[in-house]
Amino acid sequence: MKLVIGDKFNSSWSMRPWVLLKHFGIPFEETLIRLGQPDTKAKILEVSPSGKVPCLITDAGDSVWESLAIVETIAEAHPEHAMWPRDAALRARARSISAEMHAGFADLRENMPMEITTRAPGAGATPGALANIARIEAVWAECLAKSGGPFLFGEFGIADAMFAPVVMRFNTYAPELSATSLDYAKRVTALPAVAAWIDGAREEAR
Template identity: 45%
Template sequence: MDRPTLYIANKNYSSWSFRPWMALTGAGVDFEEVLIPFDYPGGNPDIKAVSPTGRVPLLRHGALKIWESLAIIEYVAELYPDAGLLPRDRAERALARSVSMEMLSSFRALRSACPMNIRRPKGRIVLPDGVDADISRIETIWRDLLQQSGGPFLFGAFCGADAMFAPVVNRFDVYDLVSRNDTLAYMETMKAHPAWRKWEEAARAEPWIVPEDEV
């Protein structure tokens, strides 16, 4: 089988790149990584040269190009059905897809107010309307799934749904947004994952600095 190539942007800032990268790395999938840094304000032409949307992440597998984080995770889950990117149980797979899609389509207030930034010093900001509701909903998702599965990840073992929420873990952490013990315990589990630690180490070593209002 051809080795897929995953195109990503800055590890410090690119939440959508983080999701499939952590999913594939956490599942032990062998892939080539190509990082194309952000180039504001006009965008990086190198990204536009490889991606039909002009954005990353993008997975190339042979002649096929797949964009959007969740589509990449789903495609690789089909390529490697034993990698654990989706739960084995059909009902759990449906739930994993539901919460992943909710992450994909929702929580705009949180994403807008609190951009992902691995290197950001920990500290609260004044939160605009809508962020508290987003936080509450995410905590409810995590709490319900962890209670059903017994943890330590959302569906017991690490899977693509955990990866979809990985940037939220960073946001909750660096903006000091949560205090529930079960939420904090799940966050610590995620941050202790070898894939998370590998991404974080690379993010902290990056030379690029992008203003928060441009991320």
């Protein structure tokens, strides 16, 4: 399979399926399209009907776009990995918070965009962004308390991959967080697949 992504520095949607594939050791071909270039849109439209990245090209040649659809497709293709919790109730909860991440938190996205190699403590701390952060912290705290960690539902899975770009934002803007959130963010950042994405972003910045 092939995963078409945008710049690792700031393509938060691309990060989610990439980290998932890397973490579970699933082979894939990476195609990176530089964003903000004169031919960016045309290149993306060659593979993604939505004109956006990421886009997964399956082994059958089908295009799958939108991060949540991509990770669902990956999970279906690899049932040997517990990307979603095996327990039905926990799986429903994991899907709910992943969908909330996919559709929500607009103020955080707008005011604290993912810029992995940037450090700007305190920037973007609008009331709306801070309200989004409070909700995210509540989600994390509840999931970690129920699962016992180290990740949201025990072992790293789709829900964690969906929130990984939020961790990158927290690393950049350093909002005030609870000890629980800080510890979780550190674990996500230290994950080899996430560290590899960060390394790629640093290479782009050179």
